[in-house]
Amino acid sequence: MATSKLVVxxxxxxxxxxxxxxxxxxxxxxxxxxxxxxxxxxxxxxxGVLAWSRDADPALGDYGPPSILFQAGEIPEIE
Structure with missing residues (x-):
């Protein structure tokens, strides 16, 4: 299965x-x-608002590191 991208x-x-x-x-x-x-x-x-993405293969449970696309205001740390 190909890796997809989660955008959140x-x-x-x-x-x-x-x-x-x-x-x-x-x-x-x-x-x-x-x-x-x-x-x-x-x-x-x-x-605070955060938009981020990460490569993911949910079938295998593999998730890459998050990449911040947009950040404004106060946000907690993300994993």
């Missing part, structure tokens, strides 16, 4: 105590360009 957008809000929490479940999108475009649009609405 995540956004974060802050609690009243200032803790970063996911604003919604990470969203898979079809292209890196779309992820960047959508993340830019969301950036003014959340404490």
């Amino acid at each position: 957008i995540a956004a974060f809000s802050k609690t009243d105590e200032g803790e970063l929490v996911p604003a919604f479940e990470p969203r898979l999108v079809d292209t890196e360009e779309r992820a960047i475009r959508e993340a830019r649009l969301m950036a003014s609405h959340y404490a």
